[in-house]
Amino acid sequence: MRILVLGGTSFVGRAIVDDALRTGAEVTLFTRGRTGRDLFPAAARLIGDRDTGDYAALGTGRWDAVVDVSGYLPRHVGQAMDALGDRVGRYLFISSQAVYTRTGPGSDESTPRRAPVRDTEELSEDTYGPLKAACEDDVTARYGGRATIVRPGKVAGPHDPQSGLTYWVRRAARGGRVALPGRPEQPVQLVDSRDLARLVVRLLEDDRPGAFHAVGPAEPTTLAGLITTCAEVAGAQVEIVPVPADTAPPFFPLVHAEPLWPAQRRSPARARAAGLPATPLAVTAADVLAWDRARGEPPLGHGFSPEDEARLLARG
Ligand SMILES: NC(=O)c1ccc[n+]([C@@H]2O[C@H](COP(=O)([O-])OP(=O)(O)OC[C@H]3O[C@@H](n4cnc5c(N)ncnc54)[C@H](OP(=O)(O)O)[C@@H]3O)[C@@H](O)[C@H]2O)c1
Known part of the structure; x- marks a missing residue:
């Protein structure tokens, strides 16, 4: 399997790359080339910058799937999708539990999300979740059944x-x-970063669409x-x-604080059934x-x- 990872050299993405390489996948990393330069000699490296919109390095190549770990703004995913088009099979977006209100009811993936936000590029505690929600919607609108959304809660593990x-x-x-x-x-x-990574790679292997909580x-x-x-x-x-x-x-x-405790009770059932260890x-x-x-x-x-x-x- 050929997997393109947008990111992959810090923590969450690094665990995903580790897992993908372990399964024998052919991995390509797209980063600015600043973080973790000596990691993953077995992976191909492409250099670009999502902040300036430099995706020229993605101009050629085909992948079975892309894992977007470094997308935070609708512009990030929009430009990546424009660059990749149909040269990727599946688009898996790493979102966040922050798409939900932290006080509201609901524990599964049908829990109502916060309203998507597109009119700012400023990332803050208030905008992070709504911007991720907009990214989710844009990926799903563009790739339909070839879109997969993973919503991690707080992630823990080595390299955090x-x-x-x-x-x-x-x-x-x-x-x-x-x-x-x-x-x-x-x-x-x-959630253990290695469990999250296993879920991501399993979802790609099984070519599975939809949204999944990655919580533990x-x-x-x-x-x-x-x-x-x-x-x-x-x-x-x-x-x-x-x-x-x-x-x-x-x-x-x-x-x-106690009003925020509902956000610590999300259900991992759907992700577990799909392979979350x-x-x-x-x-x-x-x-x-x-x-x-x-x-x-x-x-x-x-x-x-x-x-x-x-x-x-x-x-x-
Ligand atoms: N940690 C948590 O508890 C938690 C919880 C929920 C969701 N998440 C999600 O997990 C993801 C974060 O994971 P991570 O940072 O650990 O992932 P990572 O993929 O391991 O590291 C971030 C990667 O993005 C690259 N990058 C940064 N800025 C870039 C740019 N402008 N253009 C191109 N590449 C760029 C970095 O490389 P260079 O520096 O070399 O460019 C690095 O490879 C986010 O989507 C976040 O919302 C995390």
């Missing part, structure tokens, strides 16, 4: 540039009293369950100490811990610093 699971894995491994500026019973969904882990969990699992994996002992939400810096990893959270946490240690635990930029957390806990 964000601080979601990594913060808790690292914090739990230190052991002791752990400040939690949220509710221990808050539901948490995290295998068993429903909570913040307390996640922190405990992270501690067990590291062989550490922790005591979870709830602290007031207003003590937390903004965007505290994986912590959400269910890696246990303990495995994901162990692999993130090993990767984070191997890279030397650089600053994460989110969560409590050890000093701030100690001061907060000392206040009682």
